[in-house]
Amino acid sequence: EEIHVMIKQIIDRLHQSERKLTEDVDLAVRHKLSMLSQQKQKAKTTLGQLTDCYDFVEQGLKVGTPQQVLSAQPQMIDRTNSIIKSFKPESFQPVEQADIKLVKSKKIEDVHKSIGE
Numbered sequence: 001e002e003i004h005v006m007i008k009q010i011i012d013r014l015h016q017s018e019r020k021l022t023e024d025v026d027l028a029v030r031h032k033l034s035m036l037s038q039q040k041q042k043a044k045t046t047l048g049q050l051t052d053c054y055d056f057v058e059q060g061l062k063v064g065t066p067q068q069v070l071s072a073q074p075q076m077i078d079r080t081n082s083i084i085k086s087f088k089p090e091s092f093q094p095v096e097q098a099d100i101k102l103v104k105s106k107k108i109e110d111v112h113k114s115i116g117e
Contacts, residue, residue: 042091049083 057076060069 039091046083046087049086053079053083 053076056079060072060076064072
């Protein structure tokens with residue numbers, strides 16, 4: 001009878017641990033997805049700015065005379081520099097450490113004590 005009660009308690013603790021771990025993993029995944037979504041939006045914005053700048057420069061080179069191109073050069077440089085200054089490559093770096101770390105315990109007593117925590 002005592003063994004059945006102890007087994008039931010262990011199973012209950014395991015279910016609690018399972019729910020807690022599932023919640024923790026779901027939270028970590030949602031956080032990572034949010035970060036990736038923000039990075040994607042930043043990348044799209046930067047790409048749009050770079051494309052606009054490229055089109056502006058290309059159009060100036062195609063249509064303008066050499067004198068017009070030379071006179072527009074400072075504006076082209078300023079526009080390019082402003083995009084470069086606003087671009088922060090470190091905001092696109094992947095996170096290299098996990099938010100959750102699972103550790104294997106060598107003692108069954110440690111496992112029994114930590115179940116449900």
